[in-house]
Amino acid sequence: MQKPSHQSRQWGDAVFRGLTLLAALVMVGLILVIALQLIKGSQPAFARFGLGFITGSRWDPVHGDFGSLPLVYGTVVSSLIALIIAVPLSLGIAIYLAELAPQRVRAPLSFLVELLAAIPSVVYGLWGIFVLVPWIRTSLEPFLHRFLGWLPFFQGTFYGFGMLAAGIILAIMITPTISAVSREVLLAVPVSQREAMLALGATRWETIKMAVLPYGRSGILGAVILGLGRAIGETMAVTMVIGNRPQVSPSVFELAQTIASIIANEFSEAFDDLHLSALVMAGLVLFIVTLLLNIIARLLVWRVARAPEGMSRE
């Protein structure tokens, strides 16, 4: 009697294993199918422009001249601006919620932060057009220009629309993601870590800085990557405030364009095969950019994870 029951248990294991493996393979398969489709669809554009597609800076559907440099630039820079704003803000929120906030504030505040994550991006876009953009045009841009105008980043016409607006909108959109995940990470830090620090006579701030944050850094980095992923792929809110002008300019006041945004804008009315193929190829470029950023982030996590946990050695 023993043997069959043992066997059936193995059976169950095998089936379960098979099912989970299948789930994992479906994922891999999906990525492969998407990549293949993108490569296939971008053949005509690749045949025409080759690698010049990556360095080219024109986007002229009428004369069939396409280059993705300004789009990649817009995608990467708007996401970077978003990270520069969102990471410190989110860390602040996470630390406050996990470490410092009084119990009765925590729940409602966490709820509010997560509520932000549930707002559809088109609503962010509308809010961007009607509230954020006028404010940027009449207050933020003149302010930045006045005090930091000697930097090439803060020069040019005050449109309100543009790279800066896109970066700020993205920052607001990814803050809930980063702060919610970071908070969970901080909450998972063992109490013993904190107690040990406090026992050594450390202040609250020193405890957070030296015991809690270093312990959770790989998790926090993961949260940042998650936010970056959302920023890179965001379409609707970005297209509504970025000004949709494919150009490379150091100034964040200038109009710009991202890959996701131009695909969403032009795909439905792209008559011409070359135009269509150029849009698919832009998608492929986005795919590669995302992949590269993820690899870099992964490497970062590895490095950070290998370093000793707890207080870092200077």
Place this chain on the structure above:
Amino acid sequence: MPWKKSKGIMVLAMVLALLVLATACGKSDEAGKGPAGGSDGKAQTVYLNGAGASFPYPLYSKWISEYNKVAPHVNIDYQSIGSGGGIKGIIEETVDFAGSDAPMKDEQMARARGEIIHIPTVIGAVVITYNLEGVNTGLKLTPEVIGNIFLGKIKKWNDPAITAINPGVELPDKEIAVVHRSDGSGTTNIFTDYLSSTSPEWKEKVGTGTAVEWPVGIGAKGNEGVAGTVKQTPGGIGYVELAYAVQNQLPYAFIKNLAGKFVEPTLDTTTAAAAGAVASMPEDMRVSIVNAPGENAYPIAGFTYLLLYKEQMDRNKGTELAKFLWWAVHDGEAFAKDLLYAPLPENVRQRVEARIKEINYQGEPLFK
């Protein structure tokens, strides 16, 4: 040993699952096609599938629901997926008819199974809207001024070229902020068609299309995006559909036409543009009607078309489609004005009638 076995089973399970998945996909595909190709339908309901331009969608939905009262056995569906998608659909024969804001190009026609008939249904007009304090509807603009503004050559509102044609209007010393559509659009096609026909420089540098490389300006998505951006930007100027401008009470410009008159964009002046263009209209009606002759012709206008094969593959469907089109350009036109579309002038309608009578099944005309 059991390890190896389980591996084999696993592979088997995976293959099975994939097979199930594949067949399921295949089946749903067929199921999707079923009702569309329903010539053998028991209830004798005829399904007509259409897709394309979004600009006439509100009117087409109205037509479809009204026509259903006249002919309950005809079930028409129109998806507003954009003109590009519509043209692709008719070429690949995934739809029975398509909608497009621009006539098909020769190379697109060449890829289709046979001759495609263009049926103009209504006329759309594009108006120029702006955001100038104290200046309401009625700013006067000439083709040269419009061209130079959108080329970025006229930069200020108090440029002599603008003030000269607007005596008595207080124009500020403010920079002009050009706003254009960022999404591919039939509205952009009509507008750039107009710019190309009036400005040789525009024609050479930029050209005509649903999406172009704009020399200057902020790109905004949709009519609502352009209108919103102009509203938010002091000194802004942009173009939107006439219907959208009227519904949202945007200020718009009067534009100098070929006859030298500054014309207000209205449904009547839009219809007048089509009437004026009819003399030079080719037989197949694939034509641009911007800058049309005629005293009252508003110069930035264009037909929106329904496209279908002259040679129908299914007798039943072809007959019902022809009947529907006939109804649309006769009874249907009565609904146009309420929805702010400019109806066809009588002389264009006569041309359309002739085209509908050419629809046939193996040489036999389907509309009698």
